[in-house]
Amino acid sequence: MPATLTMSAVAPRVAFARPRTCRRPAKAARLVAVASGESSGKATKDFKATWSTDRSLRGDQKVDLNRGEKMTITVPATSANMGPGFDSFGFAVDLENELVLERGAFKVDIIGEGETSLPRDESNAIIKAVKDGYAAIYPDEHLPIDDIKFTSVNRIPPARGLGSSSAALVAGLAAGLALAGQDLAKPQTKQLLLQLAADAEGHPDNVAPAIYGGFQVSINTGKQWVTQAIGLPKGMQAVLFIPEFESLTSETRAALPKEIPVADAVFNISRAAMLINSFATDNFEALRYACQDVIHQPYRGAAFPMQKMIDAALGMGAHGAFLSGAGPTVLALTGGHGSDVDADTMATFLAVEVADAMLAAAKEDGCEGRAVISAPSTAGVRCKKEETLLRRMGKTSGSVF
Ligand SMILES: Nc1ncnc2c1ncn2[C@@H]1O[C@H](COP(=O)(O)OP(=O)(O)O)[C@@H](O)[C@H]1O
Numbered sequence: 009m010p011a012t013l014t015m016s017a018v019a020p021r022v023a024f025a026r027p028r029t030c031r032r033p034a035k036a037a038r039l040v041a042v043a044s045g046e047s048s049g050k051a052t053k054d055f056k057a058t059w060s061t062d063r064s065l066r067g068d069q070k071v072d073l074n075r076g077e078k079m080t081i082t083v084p085a086t087s088a089n090m091g092p093g094f095d096s097f098g099f100a101v102d103l104e105n106e107l108v109l110e111r112g113a114f115k116v117d118i119i120g121e122g123e124t125s126l127p128r129d130e131s132n133a134i135i136k137a138v139k140d141g142y143a144a145i146y147p148d149e150h151l152p153i154d155d156i157k158f159t160s161v162n163r164i165p166p167a168r169g170l171g172s173s174s175a176a177l178v179a180g181l182a183a184g185l186a187l188a189g190q191d192l193a194k195p196q197t198k199q200l201l202l203q204l205a206a207d208a209e210g211h212p213d214n215v216a217p218a219i220y221g222g223f224q225v226s227i228n229t230g231k232q233w234v235t236q237a238i239g240l241p242k243g244m245q246a247v248l249f250i251p252e253f254e255s256l257t258s259e260t261r262a263a264l265p266k267e268i269p270v271a272d273a274v275f276n277i278s279r280a281a282m283l284i285n286s287f288a289t290d291n292f293e294a295l296r297y298a299c300q301d302v303i304h305q306p307y308r309g310a311a312f313p314m315q316k317m318i319d320a321a322l323g324m325g326a327h328g329a330f331l332s333g334a335g336p337t338v339l340a341l342t343g344g345h346g347s348d349v350d351a352d353t354m355a356t357f358l359a360v361e362v363a364d365a366m367l368a369a370a371k372e373d374g375c376e377g378r379a380v381i382s383a384p385s386t387a388g389v390r391c392k393k394e395e396t397l398l399r400r401m402g403k404t405s406g407s408v409f
Protein backbone atom coordinates (compact mmCIF):
# COMPACT_ATOMS: atom_id res chain seq x y z
CA MET A 9 0.00 0.00 0.00
CA PRO A 10 1.37 3.44 -0.84
CA ALA A 11 1.85 5.73 2.11
CA THR A 12 -0.65 8.26 0.81
CA LEU A 13 -1.98 10.43 3.56
CA THR A 14 -5.48 11.43 2.64
CA MET A 15 -6.97 14.44 4.26
CA SER A 16 -9.22 12.47 6.57
CA ALA A 17 -7.88 14.49 9.51
CA VAL A 18 -9.51 17.54 7.98
CA ALA A 19 -12.61 15.74 6.77
CA PRO A 20 -15.10 18.50 7.62
CA ARG A 21 -13.16 20.93 5.42
CA VAL A 22 -12.79 18.38 2.63
CA ALA A 23 -16.40 17.30 2.46
CA PHE A 24 -17.98 20.66 1.88
CA ALA A 25 -21.45 20.87 0.40
CA ARG A 26 -21.86 21.80 -3.25
CA PRO A 27 -22.17 25.62 -3.10
CA ARG A 28 -22.39 26.17 -6.84
CA THR A 29 -22.25 23.93 -9.85
CA CYS A 30 -18.76 23.26 -11.08
CA ARG A 31 -18.48 24.48 -14.65
CA ARG A 32 -17.19 21.33 -16.30
CA PRO A 33 -19.72 21.20 -19.17
CA ALA A 34 -18.95 24.79 -20.15
CA LYS A 35 -15.27 23.91 -20.19
CA ALA A 36 -15.75 21.05 -22.62
CA ALA A 37 -17.91 23.16 -24.90
CA ARG A 38 -15.45 26.06 -24.91
CA LEU A 39 -12.43 23.90 -25.55
CA VAL A 40 -14.07 21.92 -28.31
CA ALA A 41 -15.01 25.18 -29.97
CA VAL A 42 -11.34 26.14 -30.46
CA ALA A 43 -10.31 22.69 -31.68
CA SER A 44 -8.79 22.68 -35.14
CA GLY A 45 -10.42 19.49 -36.24
CA GLU A 46 -7.60 17.08 -35.51
CA SER A 47 -9.11 15.27 -32.60
CA SER A 48 -6.39 12.70 -32.04
CA GLY A 49 -4.54 12.85 -28.76
CA LYS A 50 -1.66 10.98 -30.33
CA ALA A 51 1.70 12.22 -31.54
CA THR A 52 2.07 13.31 -35.12
CA LYS A 53 3.38 10.64 -37.47
CA ASP A 54 6.89 12.04 -37.85
CA PHE A 55 7.25 12.06 -34.08
CA LYS A 56 6.38 8.39 -33.77
CA ALA A 57 9.35 6.26 -32.87
CA THR A 58 10.67 3.79 -35.38
CA TRP A 59 11.93 0.64 -33.76
CA SER A 60 11.60 -3.04 -34.34
CA THR A 61 11.05 -5.90 -31.96
CA ASP A 62 14.28 -7.77 -31.56
CA ARG A 63 13.44 -11.44 -31.79
CA SER A 64 16.36 -12.20 -29.51
CA LEU A 65 14.28 -10.59 -26.78
CA ARG A 66 12.03 -13.64 -26.74
CA GLY A 67 12.17 -15.27 -23.34
CA ASP A 68 13.35 -18.84 -23.03
CA GLN A 69 10.13 -19.66 -21.34
CA LYS A 70 6.68 -18.13 -21.30
CA VAL A 71 5.19 -17.51 -17.88
CA ASP A 72 3.55 -20.70 -16.75
CA LEU A 73 0.44 -19.33 -15.07
CA ASN A 74 -0.54 -22.45 -13.17
CA ARG A 75 -3.76 -23.01 -11.38
CA GLY A 76 -3.35 -21.49 -7.96
CA GLU A 77 -0.59 -19.11 -8.99
CA LYS A 78 -1.01 -15.44 -9.57
CA MET A 79 0.98 -12.64 -11.14
CA THR A 80 0.62 -9.10 -9.81
CA ILE A 81 1.70 -6.04 -11.76
CA THR A 82 1.98 -2.84 -9.70
CA VAL A 83 2.13 0.53 -11.45
CA PRO A 84 2.20 4.11 -10.08
CA ALA A 85 0.16 7.20 -10.85
CA THR A 86 2.11 9.92 -12.64
CA SER A 87 1.97 13.68 -12.87
CA ALA A 88 3.02 14.89 -16.32
CA ASN A 89 4.14 18.28 -17.68
CA MET A 90 4.96 19.87 -14.28
CA GLY A 91 3.97 23.18 -15.83
CA PRO A 92 6.38 24.01 -18.69
CA GLY A 93 7.59 20.49 -19.59
CA PHE A 94 4.67 19.65 -21.88
CA ASP A 95 4.93 16.08 -23.23
CA SER A 96 8.36 15.61 -21.65
CA PHE A 97 8.47 15.95 -17.83
CA GLY A 98 6.70 13.63 -15.43
CA PHE A 99 7.13 11.98 -12.06
CA ALA A 100 5.68 8.95 -10.32
CA VAL A 101 3.35 9.48 -7.37
CA ASP A 102 2.96 7.07 -4.46
CA LEU A 103 -0.56 6.11 -5.47
CA GLU A 104 -0.60 2.72 -7.17
CA ASN A 105 -2.85 0.38 -9.15
CA GLU A 106 -2.49 -3.39 -9.13
CA LEU A 107 -3.37 -5.84 -11.85
CA VAL A 108 -3.69 -9.47 -10.77
CA LEU A 109 -3.71 -12.31 -13.31
CA GLU A 110 -4.81 -15.80 -12.32
CA ARG A 111 -5.81 -18.89 -14.21
CA GLY A 112 -9.58 -19.04 -14.61
CA ALA A 113 -12.41 -18.31 -17.03
CA PHE A 114 -12.02 -14.86 -18.63
CA LYS A 115 -13.33 -12.20 -16.28
CA VAL A 116 -12.39 -8.63 -15.42
CA ASP A 117 -13.01 -7.70 -11.81
CA ILE A 118 -12.59 -4.02 -10.99
CA ILE A 119 -12.16 -2.86 -7.42
CA GLY A 120 -11.89 0.78 -6.37
CA GLU A 121 -11.65 3.80 -8.69
CA GLY A 122 -13.69 3.43 -11.87
CA GLU A 123 -15.47 0.29 -10.66
CA THR A 124 -18.83 1.60 -11.82
CA SER A 125 -17.65 3.08 -15.12
CA LEU A 126 -14.73 1.09 -16.58
CA PRO A 127 -15.59 -1.76 -18.96
CA ARG A 128 -15.36 -5.36 -17.78
CA ASP A 129 -14.92 -6.92 -21.22
CA GLU A 130 -12.18 -7.02 -23.83
CA SER A 131 -12.70 -3.34 -24.58
CA ASN A 132 -11.00 -2.56 -21.26
CA ALA A 133 -7.73 -0.70 -22.03
CA ILE A 134 -5.76 -3.08 -19.82
CA ILE A 135 -6.92 -6.20 -21.66
CA LYS A 136 -6.10 -4.67 -25.03
CA ALA A 137 -2.63 -3.77 -23.76
CA VAL A 138 -2.03 -7.30 -22.39
CA LYS A 139 -2.67 -8.67 -25.89
CA ASP A 140 -0.43 -6.00 -27.45
CA GLY A 141 2.41 -6.72 -25.01
CA TYR A 142 2.25 -10.43 -25.78
CA ALA A 143 2.01 -9.79 -29.53
CA ALA A 144 5.16 -7.65 -29.39
CA ILE A 145 7.09 -10.84 -28.65
CA TYR A 146 4.88 -13.44 -30.37
CA PRO A 147 3.12 -11.59 -33.21
CA ASP A 148 1.83 -14.78 -34.79
CA GLU A 149 0.42 -16.38 -31.68
CA HIS A 150 -2.92 -16.05 -29.98
CA LEU A 151 -2.80 -15.26 -26.25
CA PRO A 152 -5.27 -17.62 -24.54
CA ILE A 153 -7.08 -14.75 -22.85
CA ASP A 154 -10.16 -16.93 -22.25
CA ASP A 155 -8.20 -18.77 -19.58
CA ILE A 156 -7.13 -15.73 -17.60
CA LYS A 157 -9.00 -13.96 -14.83
CA PHE A 158 -8.01 -10.33 -14.31
CA THR A 159 -8.51 -8.30 -11.16
CA SER A 160 -7.86 -4.59 -11.42
CA VAL A 161 -7.34 -2.86 -8.07
CA ASN A 162 -7.56 0.84 -8.84
CA ARG A 163 -6.39 3.65 -6.59
CA ILE A 164 -5.67 6.12 -9.41
CA PRO A 165 -8.82 8.11 -10.22
CA PRO A 166 -9.51 7.95 -13.98
CA ALA A 167 -9.51 11.06 -16.15
CA ARG A 168 -8.17 13.45 -13.50
CA GLY A 169 -4.65 14.11 -14.85
CA LEU A 170 -2.87 11.50 -12.75
CA GLY A 171 -1.90 9.19 -15.59
CA SER A 172 -4.63 6.56 -15.15
CA SER A 173 -4.62 5.70 -18.86
CA SER A 174 -0.83 5.33 -18.89
CA ALA A 175 -0.98 3.17 -15.77
CA ALA A 176 -3.56 0.93 -17.48
CA LEU A 177 -1.44 0.79 -20.63
CA VAL A 178 1.84 0.10 -18.83
CA ALA A 179 0.30 -2.51 -16.52
CA GLY A 180 -1.33 -4.32 -19.44
CA LEU A 181 1.75 -4.23 -21.69
CA ALA A 182 3.95 -5.36 -18.78
CA ALA A 183 1.60 -8.29 -18.08
CA GLY A 184 1.63 -9.28 -21.77
CA LEU A 185 5.42 -9.12 -21.91
CA ALA A 186 5.69 -11.15 -18.70
CA LEU A 187 3.30 -13.79 -20.08
CA ALA A 188 5.59 -13.93 -23.12
CA GLY A 189 8.54 -14.70 -20.87
CA GLN A 190 10.11 -11.25 -20.51
CA ASP A 191 11.71 -10.32 -17.21
CA LEU A 192 10.48 -6.85 -16.26
CA ALA A 193 13.44 -6.34 -13.97
CA LYS A 194 15.78 -6.37 -16.99
CA PRO A 195 16.75 -3.02 -18.57
CA GLN A 196 16.10 -4.32 -22.09
CA THR A 197 12.54 -5.33 -21.17
CA LYS A 198 11.90 -1.88 -19.68
CA GLN A 199 13.38 -0.27 -22.79
CA LEU A 200 11.02 -2.29 -24.99
CA LEU A 201 8.10 -1.46 -22.68
CA LEU A 202 8.93 2.26 -22.97
CA GLN A 203 8.91 2.07 -26.79
CA LEU A 204 5.61 0.17 -26.87
CA ALA A 205 3.90 2.37 -24.28
CA ALA A 206 5.09 5.75 -25.62
CA ASP A 207 4.19 4.73 -29.19
CA ALA A 208 0.70 3.77 -28.04
CA GLU A 209 0.18 6.85 -25.85
CA GLY A 210 1.80 9.26 -28.30
CA HIS A 211 3.80 11.07 -25.60
CA PRO A 212 6.30 9.68 -23.08
CA ASP A 213 5.83 11.94 -20.04
CA ASN A 214 3.45 9.63 -18.14
CA VAL A 215 4.64 6.23 -19.31
CA ALA A 216 8.35 6.88 -18.60
CA PRO A 217 7.89 7.52 -14.85
CA ALA A 218 5.19 4.81 -14.71
CA ILE A 219 7.88 2.38 -15.93
CA TYR A 220 11.03 3.72 -14.26
CA GLY A 221 9.63 5.64 -11.27
CA GLY A 222 10.99 8.98 -10.06
CA PHE A 223 11.17 12.19 -12.11
CA GLN A 224 11.82 11.47 -15.79
CA VAL A 225 12.63 13.81 -18.67
CA SER A 226 11.93 12.13 -21.99
CA ILE A 227 12.57 12.87 -25.63
CA ASN A 228 12.12 11.24 -29.00
CA THR A 229 15.34 11.00 -31.02
CA GLY A 230 13.48 10.32 -34.25
CA LYS A 231 14.36 6.66 -33.88
CA GLN A 232 13.21 5.91 -30.38
CA TRP A 233 12.03 7.23 -27.04
CA VAL A 234 14.75 8.02 -24.54
CA THR A 235 14.31 8.96 -20.89
CA GLN A 236 16.60 10.25 -18.16
CA ALA A 237 16.05 10.34 -14.40
CA ILE A 238 16.31 13.65 -12.55
CA GLY A 239 17.04 13.53 -8.81
CA LEU A 240 14.17 14.06 -6.40
CA PRO A 241 14.87 15.68 -3.04
CA LYS A 242 14.23 13.68 0.12
CA GLY A 243 11.01 14.60 1.85
CA MET A 244 9.32 16.31 -1.08
CA GLN A 245 5.53 16.19 -0.94
CA ALA A 246 2.94 16.52 -3.68
CA VAL A 247 -0.28 18.10 -2.46
CA LEU A 248 -3.11 17.18 -4.84
CA PHE A 249 -6.48 18.78 -5.30
CA ILE A 250 -8.47 16.19 -7.26
CA PRO A 251 -11.72 17.66 -8.61
CA GLU A 252 -14.79 15.46 -8.68
CA PHE A 253 -15.39 16.03 -12.38
CA GLU A 254 -13.59 14.00 -15.00
CA SER A 255 -11.77 15.44 -18.00
CA LEU A 256 -10.56 13.24 -20.85
CA THR A 257 -7.01 13.98 -21.95
CA SER A 258 -7.88 13.25 -25.58
CA GLU A 259 -10.52 16.01 -25.51
CA THR A 260 -8.51 18.77 -23.84
CA ARG A 261 -5.44 17.82 -25.89
CA ALA A 262 -7.30 18.09 -29.18
CA ALA A 263 -8.44 21.55 -28.14
CA LEU A 264 -4.93 22.98 -27.72
CA PRO A 265 -3.64 25.36 -30.42
CA LYS A 266 -1.61 23.58 -33.08
CA GLU A 267 0.91 26.42 -33.28
CA ILE A 268 2.42 28.64 -30.60
CA PRO A 269 4.14 32.03 -30.84
CA VAL A 270 7.95 32.06 -30.41
CA ALA A 271 7.54 34.20 -27.28
CA ASP A 272 5.45 31.42 -25.70
CA ALA A 273 8.06 28.82 -26.66
CA VAL A 274 10.76 30.98 -25.02
CA PHE A 275 8.58 31.39 -21.92
CA ASN A 276 8.26 27.60 -21.53
CA ILE A 277 11.80 26.60 -22.56
CA SER A 278 13.42 29.01 -20.09
CA ARG A 279 11.18 27.86 -17.24
CA ALA A 280 11.64 24.17 -18.07
CA ALA A 281 15.43 24.65 -17.90
CA MET A 282 15.14 26.49 -14.60
CA LEU A 283 12.87 23.76 -13.21
CA ILE A 284 15.49 21.10 -13.95
CA ASN A 285 18.22 23.27 -12.41
CA SER A 286 16.07 23.73 -9.28
CA PHE A 287 15.91 19.98 -8.82
CA ALA A 288 19.59 19.54 -9.71
CA THR A 289 20.63 22.06 -7.05
CA ASP A 290 17.89 21.35 -4.47
CA ASN A 291 17.06 25.05 -4.57
CA PHE A 292 13.32 25.57 -4.81
CA GLU A 293 13.12 29.37 -4.64
CA ALA A 294 12.69 29.66 -8.40
CA LEU A 295 10.00 26.99 -8.67
CA ARG A 296 7.08 29.40 -8.31
CA TYR A 297 8.20 30.83 -11.66
CA ALA A 298 9.79 27.70 -13.11
CA CYS A 299 6.47 25.78 -12.86
CA GLN A 300 4.64 28.33 -14.99
CA ASP A 301 3.28 27.47 -18.42
CA VAL A 302 1.59 29.31 -21.26
CA ILE A 303 1.11 26.58 -23.86
CA HIS A 304 -1.49 24.28 -22.30
CA GLN A 305 -2.60 25.34 -18.82
CA PRO A 306 -4.40 28.56 -19.83
CA TYR A 307 -6.63 26.56 -22.23
CA ARG A 308 -7.31 23.70 -19.85
CA GLY A 309 -7.70 25.73 -16.69
CA ALA A 310 -9.96 28.47 -17.99
CA ALA A 311 -13.24 26.85 -16.97
CA PHE A 312 -12.45 25.91 -13.38
CA PRO A 313 -10.49 27.66 -10.62
CA MET A 314 -7.10 26.19 -11.59
CA GLN A 315 -5.18 29.46 -11.35
CA LYS A 316 -6.91 30.38 -8.09
CA MET A 317 -5.79 27.09 -6.57
CA ILE A 318 -2.24 27.57 -7.85
CA ASP A 319 -2.13 31.09 -6.39
CA ALA A 320 -3.60 29.87 -3.09
CA ALA A 321 -0.98 27.12 -2.81
CA LEU A 322 1.87 29.55 -3.58
CA GLY A 323 0.42 32.06 -1.12
CA MET A 324 0.53 29.41 1.60
CA GLY A 325 4.20 28.65 0.88
CA ALA A 326 4.23 25.84 -1.70
CA HIS A 327 7.41 25.91 -3.81
CA GLY A 328 5.50 25.67 -7.07
CA ALA A 329 2.14 24.50 -8.37
CA PHE A 330 0.75 23.38 -11.73
CA LEU A 331 -1.96 21.48 -13.53
CA SER A 332 -1.17 17.78 -13.22
CA GLY A 333 -1.05 16.30 -16.73
CA ALA A 334 -4.05 17.44 -18.70
CA GLY A 335 -5.91 18.11 -15.44
CA PRO A 336 -8.16 18.75 -13.75
CA THR A 337 -5.99 17.80 -10.73
CA VAL A 338 -3.87 20.68 -9.46
CA LEU A 339 -0.59 19.73 -7.78
CA ALA A 340 1.53 21.78 -5.37
CA LEU A 341 5.08 20.84 -4.33
CA THR A 342 6.09 21.26 -0.69
CA GLY A 343 8.85 19.96 1.61
CA GLY A 344 11.97 18.44 0.14
CA HIS A 345 14.46 20.00 2.52
CA GLY A 346 16.04 16.66 3.24
CA SER A 347 13.95 15.81 6.27
CA ASP A 348 11.95 12.66 6.79
CA VAL A 349 8.37 13.86 6.32
CA ASP A 350 6.98 11.21 8.66
CA ALA A 351 9.09 12.56 11.50
CA ASP A 352 8.99 16.22 10.47
CA THR A 353 5.60 17.38 11.66
CA MET A 354 6.26 20.93 10.42
CA ALA A 355 6.55 19.66 6.83
CA THR A 356 3.24 17.82 7.19
CA PHE A 357 1.64 20.83 8.89
CA LEU A 358 2.64 23.05 5.96
CA ALA A 359 1.39 20.53 3.41
CA VAL A 360 -1.98 20.44 5.20
CA GLU A 361 -2.06 24.26 5.17
CA VAL A 362 -1.45 24.24 1.41
CA ALA A 363 -4.16 21.59 0.92
CA ASP A 364 -6.62 23.67 2.95
CA ALA A 365 -5.81 26.78 0.91
CA MET A 366 -6.45 24.89 -2.33
CA LEU A 367 -9.70 23.45 -0.97
CA ALA A 368 -10.88 26.92 0.05
CA ALA A 369 -10.05 28.37 -3.38
CA ALA A 370 -11.91 25.56 -5.13
CA LYS A 371 -14.87 25.91 -2.80
CA GLU A 372 -15.18 29.63 -3.53
CA ASP A 373 -15.87 28.77 -7.18
CA GLY A 374 -18.05 25.77 -6.41
CA CYS A 375 -15.56 23.18 -7.59
CA GLU A 376 -15.99 20.03 -5.56
CA GLY A 377 -13.09 17.74 -4.94
CA ARG A 378 -10.75 16.20 -2.42
CA ALA A 379 -7.26 16.94 -1.24
CA VAL A 380 -4.63 14.24 -0.91
CA ILE A 381 -1.12 14.67 0.41
CA SER A 382 1.09 12.33 -1.56
CA ALA A 383 4.75 12.16 -2.47
CA PRO A 384 6.89 11.55 -5.52
CA SER A 385 7.86 7.90 -5.67
CA THR A 386 10.97 6.20 -6.99
CA ALA A 387 9.07 2.99 -7.73
CA GLY A 388 8.03 2.21 -11.29
CA VAL A 389 6.17 -0.79 -12.66
CA ARG A 390 7.02 -4.19 -11.20
CA CYS A 391 5.86 -7.76 -11.44
CA LYS A 392 5.49 -10.33 -8.68
CA LYS A 393 4.59 -13.96 -9.22
CA GLU A 394 3.40 -15.92 -6.25
CA GLU A 395 1.62 -19.07 -5.23
CA THR A 396 -1.75 -18.76 -3.61
CA LEU A 397 -2.58 -20.65 -0.42
CA LEU A 398 -4.54 -23.23 -2.45
CA ARG A 399 -1.50 -23.89 -4.58
CA ARG A 400 0.74 -24.25 -1.55
CA MET A 401 -1.73 -26.77 -0.13
CA GLY A 402 -1.48 -28.74 -3.38
CA LYS A 403 -5.18 -28.36 -4.16
CA THR A 404 -4.77 -27.12 -7.74
CA SER A 405 -3.00 -28.18 -10.90
CA GLY A 406 -2.70 -27.42 -14.63
CA SER A 407 -1.29 -24.46 -16.50
CA VAL A 408 -2.49 -21.93 -19.05
CA PHE A 409 0.23 -22.51 -21.60
N1 LIG B 1 -7.71 1.26 -14.34
C1 LIG B 1 -8.11 1.39 -15.61
N2 LIG B 1 -8.49 0.30 -16.30
C2 LIG B 1 -8.88 0.41 -17.60
N3 LIG B 1 -8.93 1.57 -18.28
C3 LIG B 1 -8.56 2.68 -17.62
C4 LIG B 1 -8.14 2.65 -16.27
N4 LIG B 1 -7.85 3.90 -15.88
C5 LIG B 1 -8.08 4.69 -16.95
N5 LIG B 1 -8.51 3.97 -18.00
C6 LIG B 1 -8.87 4.47 -19.35
O1 LIG B 1 -8.27 5.73 -19.51
C7 LIG B 1 -9.28 6.75 -19.69
C8 LIG B 1 -8.84 8.02 -19.04
O2 LIG B 1 -7.68 8.44 -19.69
P1 LIG B 1 -7.24 9.95 -19.69
O3 LIG B 1 -8.34 10.81 -20.21
O4 LIG B 1 -5.93 10.01 -20.40
O5 LIG B 1 -7.07 10.32 -18.17
P2 LIG B 1 -5.80 10.34 -17.21
O6 LIG B 1 -5.42 11.75 -17.14
O7 LIG B 1 -6.28 9.81 -15.91
O8 LIG B 1 -4.75 9.47 -17.84
C9 LIG B 1 -10.53 6.14 -19.09
O9 LIG B 1 -11.69 6.72 -19.65
C10 LIG B 1 -10.36 4.68 -19.46
O10 LIG B 1 -10.71 4.47 -20.81
Ligand SMILES: N[C@@H](CCOP(=O)(O)O)C(=O)O
Pocket residue numbers: 086087088089094095096168169170171172173174211213214257261304332333334335
Ligand atom coordinates in the same frame (compact mmCIF):
# COMPACT_ATOMS: atom_id res chain seq x y z
N1 LIG C 1 1.47 15.73 -21.87
C1 LIG C 1 0.15 15.18 -21.76
C2 LIG C 1 -0.02 14.60 -20.37
C3 LIG C 1 -1.38 13.97 -20.11
O1 LIG C 1 -1.40 13.47 -18.79
P1 LIG C 1 -2.71 12.83 -18.15
O2 LIG C 1 -2.30 12.30 -16.83
O3 LIG C 1 -3.73 13.91 -18.06
O4 LIG C 1 -3.15 11.74 -19.10
C4 LIG C 1 -0.87 16.28 -22.01
O5 LIG C 1 -0.70 17.35 -21.42
O6 LIG C 1 -1.80 16.07 -22.81
